[in-house]
Structure formats: C-alpha cells, structure tokens
Amino acid sequence: MRQSQLFTKTQKQVSEEEVSVNAQLLMRAGFVDRLFAGVYTMLPLGLRVLAKIENIIRAEMNRVGGQEVLMPALHPKENWLATGRWDALDVLFKLNGSGDKEYALGASHEEVVTPLVKKFAFSYKDLPQAVYQIQTKFRNEARAKSGILRGREFRMKDMYSFHHNQADLDEYYSQMIEAYWRVYTRCGIREQTYLTFASGGTFSQYSHEYQTVTNAGEDLIYVCDQCQIAINQEIIADTNNACGQCKNTDLRQVKAIEVGNIFKLGTKYSAPFNFTYTDENNTSQPVIMGCYGIGPSRVMGTIVEVHHDDKGIIWPAEVAPFTIHLISLCQTSNDVTMANELYKKLTDAGIEVLYDDRPDARAGEKFADSDLLGIPLRVIVSAKTIAAHTVEVKPRSSAESSLTPLTEFLARYV
C-alpha cells in the first residue's frame, strides 16, 4: 500500500483523556480512532492487525474442531431471564424495540448458543460439539480508561463446547489450553503470559485465565517462577498464598492483563435451557459445557503495551500490518522509478509492503513515522543506496541499520 494514499495520518498529540499507552500509540500512529471513551474505530492499519490476530485465533480454533458461526448481538430478554443474568449482569446493555420488546446487547453468548446447539443435539452420537464466533460484544462499563484493553464495544472470540460427560470436557479443556498457548505464541506475547488460576464461580473450583504481565494490567497476579504458573489475587487467600502445584510461597506479585479465560461451566447454562441428551441406555442426561474466551482487540492492545519503546510500536512479525516499510528518499525521477520498481517487485512476490512514497515528507518525518508505526523491517531507498546498488535495512527492534546489496535483498524476498 502506498502511504501517500492512506487517508489517515500520524499525529503528534491525541486526546489527553487517553491515559493508556496502547491508546496513545495506536491513535498517534493512526491504527485506531476514539469515537468516545471505550469505543474506537479500527482504521485501515489497525484493521489489518486485528484481522491477523482474528485469523490466528480462527485457525487455532478450527484446528481443535471448532465450528464457526456468527450469532446476533440483539438478544431476547427471555433468554437472559432464563439464566438469571438479565438482572445479575450489571454491564448488560438493555434496549427497547418495536412492540415493547426488550433486548439485551450481547455481552456474552451462553444465552444464545445453548438453545441453538440444543436444536441439533439430541443423542450421545451428536456430542461433543464445539461452536465459536468472532464478533463484536457490548458491555456497559462504568469506567473505560484503558484504551482498547477494556472497551464498551470490543471484539471477542467466544467458543462453547458441549459434552456428554465431565471426562470428555476435561479432555477437550486440556486441548484448549494448548490451543490458547499457540495463539499467544503466534501473537508474540507467549513469554510474558502465565496460565493463571482464578475464581471458578459456582460450578468448578477454579477457572483459568491467561494473564500477560505488564504495568498496564488491571489485575494483580502471583507468579510461581518454579512452575511458571500464576494465581489471581481474587483467590490467593484460598490457596494460602502458595502455588497450588509446588506449594512454593515465594510468589512474585505483578500487574497483568487478562488476555483469555477458559471455564468449565458444567450444567450452569444447559440446566436453565433443559439441554439434555439421550445416552446409550436411552436415559436423559444433562449436557456438560465449557467456554473459552479471548478478545482480539484486547490482545492487540496488550501487544502494544508489551512491545513498544519511546519511539513507537514494535509489532511481532505475525500480527504486523505489513512485513516491510519501504521508505523512498528519492528525488530524481530516475531514482523514484527505481523505488517504484522495487515496491512492485516486492508486492508482486506477495510481500506485504507499506510504501512511504510521500513526495513532500522530510526524511526525519518518515523515520519518525516508521518508528511509530512499528513495521518489523524498514528498508530505505535513496540516491545513496541506489548509487551503491544497495538498500538500507533496519529491523524495528534493532538500533543498527546495514547496507545490503540489492541483489541479495531481492534474493531473500522475491
């Protein structure tokens, strides 16, 4: 993509109401725009990153047999009354439709997916099933000051699994733990992320969260460096301030962002919807459920909190909006033609390139923008590099640049 054609621009300053690093950097760089507190537009560059994160999640959910659907955001009041959450969930947006109908705006989808799967699963032969969606969710948060980490409207992947017994759920739950690790590895935050024991609600002793350590975190967790797991503050008293696995009490308290959570729901939602199945002996049995959430927009914000420096964002390779930021400092028409040709060669080879072809921008401005945008590899073409039959290459994560022979560079990428 030619940067001269992008409708967004980088900005030196954005709203001072934005106190979070992720919102400041993402807005300054033109990845997101703030409509109001906790509600953001994904701009062209930001949507590219979001789509990459969502496609990673999609691939890993498909790999464990997940079947993708798209459920509505408008939910009938009755479904939420059935589970008791119409009144119990304080962040639920409610609204009126024609004919005095009342709706909830989907803050979660147990109330929709449970009766949905019930329509198709009657017998033990129809189980297990795993159904997921990647969709926009709404929560009426009292405060929203963490940028895209905690929005009133945000992207969510929510998967729900349906089993004929607890052992089958347990087995699938173990697979999901690994699927989630693959997501965080590919998103570049595996190293900072801990599987964390958290409150399980009514139906299981603990749930699991994935917590990414950063000062921007709203949660406090206690890391056991021996087991490489953590415990959420909300249950640390229950565990006698010790690691549940090795009983180590030398735990490290850190701030972290919850980037995923997985629950064994048991019959919490199948019971109110009378979702049962017929077993091998023709006996009616309750369906056992699990649920698995991960917020792609929150993951995006977390990546920024973890991977940035004072100059801007440093995107991990697999979620970067582009692979190469090609910067032309060319002035003469011959040199500009050379830069254009290089851009064409790279894009023809399927490389994702942002091409800073802006004729009016100074070199310093282009470098500052490039650092702010955070594309993994910066490649400069100038009169100097052309004369020497080279390009100047600098990884965003490194301070060092080097002159690489053009033939060598092309051999690597084209």
Added chain:
Amino acid sequence: MRQSQLFTKTQKQVSEEEVSVNAQLLMRAGFVDRLFAGVYTMLPLGLRVLAKIENIIRAEMNRVGGQEVLMPALHPKENWLATGRWDALDVLFKLNGSGDKEYALGASHEEVVTPLVKKFAFSYKDLPQAVYQIQTKFRNEARAKSGILRGREFRMKDMYSFHHNQADLDEYYSQMIEAYWRVYTRCGIREQTYLTFASGGTFSQYSHEYQTVTNAGEDLIYVCDQCQIAINQEIIADTNNACGQCKNTDLRQVKAIEVGNIFKLGTKYSAPFNFTYTDENNTSQPVIMGCYGIGPSRVMGTIVEVHHDDKGIIWPAEVAPFTIHLISLCQTSNDVTMANELYKKLTDAGIEVLYDDRPDARAGEKFADSDLLGIPLRVIVSAKTIAAHTVEVKPRSSAESSLTPLTEFLARYV
C-alpha cells in the same frame, strides 16, 4: 468438511412464522437459525456463503481504491442530533449507558465517518478519499417477515467517498456503478438485476438502486426492456410513466428486491459537521460526499430467492459454501477407504468439499439433503461406481447425472 461432524442438521420443517422462501430454505438446510423475527444466527454453512459474498464485495471495493475500516455500532447521541436524524430516523435503536449517556445503535454511519475523515483531510491534496466497512447494522423495523432480506440486525457494506467538487464525485460515482455490477455478476444475480432510478432525497434529483427481480421483492419497479434500466414506483409519476432515457412508456411492472443503493449526498452530511477543505487558492470549500450501500446478508437471501427449485437451493459457483458435495454410499471398509482417499485428494488439491460420510443416513436422505443444500456439483461414490472405476457426477442445476471415469475426474480437479 465431513458432514458427520457438522453440528447442524437439515430439518423437514421450520417455524411457520417464516413465510419467506429464503428463510424457509436457509433454515431447513441449516444455513441460518432464527433467534427471533428479523434476527438470525449464521450457522457454519451460512457463514461460509456470507464470507464469500463479503470477500467479493471487499475485493471490488479495494479495486476502486476503497480503504477498509471498522466503525463502532454504539454512536453518541450528539452525532445524530447534529444531522437531525436522532428524531427523524424512525428505525433508530436508542439506549442508555452508564452516567446517563444516550447512544444510537448504528443504522447507518454518516454520523461517524464524516467527523472521522474530517480529522485527517484538510487540503485539496488530501482528497478524494473512499472509506468503507463491512459490519453489522441495527434497524428497529416494525415488521420483519422477509427472512434475511430485511432484518433488525443485518450485515452491511457501507462506503463513503469524499471529494473536492461535484465533477470528481460524478466521476467516482460512475466507477462505483461498474464496481457494483461486478459484485452482482460474481454473486450470480446480474441477469435479474436492474439499475433503477429512485428518489434522491434533498440533494440530488435521483439516487440509484440495484433491484433484483423476484416475487419476494418488497419494491415495485418499472423496467424499460429497451434500455435495460428501471424506475422505482416512488418516482414513476415524476417521470410521466416513461423511461428517462428513451421516453418509452411501455414499461414492465415487476416486484424486486433492492440489493444495493448509491447516493450523491453532496454536502448533506459534511455541512452539519463543518467538514471543509482548503483549495488551491487557500479558500475554504465544502467537501462533497457520496455513499454506497450493499447488504451481504440481503444479497445472500436474494440469491436464494432467485436460485432455487422445489427441492432446495442452487448456489451460483462463486458464493457456494463448497464446490463439490461428495456423497459416499459405501458400505464395505474397502469402499469407505476409497471414498476417504478421494476426499483427501480433493481437499489436498485445495478444492472445497463437503463430504457426506454419515454411516447411518440412507441414500435417499443423502440425495434429498444434497438438493436442499445446493452445492454446485454432486459426486457419488458407491460400490457400483468403484467397481466401474468411475464417479457419478451431477450438477445441482441439471437433472442429468453421468458416470465419469475416476482418472478423468481427478485430472480435472486435482
């Protein structure tokens, strides 16, 4: 995909509240599920079709320079007050958030996109721009009885273009007319669709709709068979019941579905947001806008209305959920292995195959399901075809099946 693993099933009967052909067929086949009137879940098969339609639209919008964003569904009341549509748009859903904030649920996005693009466009050098999204929209329809043709929640591609003068808008508008034709051609409804003159509102004499002729249509249009264009009933009196181009008064009245509409907005939305730019003479000028809508879920319903028979849906190739419906009637383990191998060869070659591997379903049930699902090519593997080194091939759109030598079939697809 193996049909035995699909969590949905075909159904003989669905809710009698659904009077539309598209909802009846899509629900019976397991493409969509009805949550309540006008609000549907896209099931795995339906989401595949929807994604194909949306990707066709995305490709064609990108081809005319559109830049994709994702705007929020929650809109501040103030933005809708600014354009007067908070009170004027009767289908606008309204809701309250924390701190007595009032929001609209996005029924359209002029109120968000106009101030957004204003943040980045100041000079004639920053124009033109075209920004679009593919997103879920909400409209509080009084009645919803046309299946996914007119939902309370539905998918929408809305593009907005921004120009320095009318001539530039006019030129871009002509490009969009052609881009829309490419979308309908690829979706298989070009032949039934007419560019239709419709009411232009305040700022241009006429707008253009794309109307697809079918008895399920809620609109009445008057087709001029000489010019291959049409006039919407709402303005037929203004045109003296004659074609605007050839003055032909022998017009054909037909029912049709509006599958797209494009407007020259002029300054209708730039004016209330004071969106101006500085021209070459350093003079402030109003920005001129166009908007271009198309509903992917409505297009999906329209395709079903146009392409079905009494047995089920007949998907056009480019939007079909799968290319091949491979049906195994094999009983012996040797034959089942042969069918499995054929499935693997096809999918390894990148062909999208739904594989009816259900061991318990009868042949007649498999054929009926296959006709209902409407995948373009049905391929049967059975003891008989295996013995003859063939497969039995039948296009969904044809009554004739033929035995094709397996080697010939594989040479064509693998």
